[in-house]
Amino acid sequence: RFSQNLAAAGRTGSHRFTRLETRPCDAVEAQMLDLSPGDPVHVVEGLSLADGQPLALFRSVLPGWLAGFCDQARDHQSITAALAACGVADYTRASTRITAKLANATQAVALQIPQGAPVLRSVAVNLDDRGRPVEYGRTWFAGDRVSLVLAD
Template sequence: MPKTPVWRAIATTLTDEIAAGHYRPGDKLPTEAELAARFGVNRHTVRRALSDLSDQGLTHARRGSGVFVLAEPTDYRIGKRVRFHQNLTEAGRMPTKRVLTLQTRPSDQDEAAALQMPQGAMVHVYEGLSLSDDTPVALFRSVFPAERLPDLDRHLTHFKSVTKALRAAGVSDYTRASTRLTAKTATATQALQLGISEGAPILRTVGINVDMDGQPVEFGHTWFVGDRITLVLDDQVAGNP
């Protein structure tokens, strides 16, 4: 009778421990060095076992951080009011944002069309990383009309929240006018920022938010990690092209 490969035996042990609740969703597994010492094998064997867990959909690796047990995807509502902090808080998660860039520059053709302004008009561009319980779940890029909202960049630096920054700039409320959803695969840069593999599935949303007078105030792109977020569309948005 053929012997079970050592890497498979290690993978089975770890799978059983995850199933038994020794490692909960979101927990970090021991390092390769720690597992190698535990099982008395080299790190290559451990790496093969961890790769099998990933293939089973039980874990994911974050570059520079380690291997983590996959958590249940977080429901993220796409409706008339899309609010990052509110969505994650309602799902029982801790939302945070990490600012990557904030700049003011001339608009391109798509940005100008979405914001109903001449091409080349100045816009504030806010790019960042959205995290749930310290796990990256999305990259975002939001574009705002700079002439109408000249101080918005300062408010975004202070608050990091789009809702609070717009309120401070004089936009008391805003709603989603349109949303487009597209399945994509992660580029090398996106994979590095999100802690996933290049080519992993992601979901891109492209949305336009308008103020209470129907004037566009934000043109946004968000790239969600496919296995960490479940997008939930309400009836109003599901009917949009």
């Protein structure tokens, strides 16, 4: 988890949400969240910071059955806290795919890096304690500001 991992490294994490909306899901989101295409999902996009420095851009898509999620995310400025407020006390990572990419113009501006600089894209799915998908997330990390360690 973003803030917990940064705190363990002696840094302070924060988020700036730039988009909070509920809309119908597309086919990929439906597959990743075990929904039917067109089912409602909550979408959160934003910027993750470490000690005020941009570290990552993210988009999280969560199932619409998490009633009130967008309001909770707005109030808490934390996906984990919003999930807890919606009854998901804990979750685990089901899968993560990491790919090296080059920053496009929009990513470069947001992350304060040159266009074409390396970014690490993470695509992940998180499950609640009943095994239901509760988050399908994509994150683009500034390649020179992060080290990702995957462990069981």
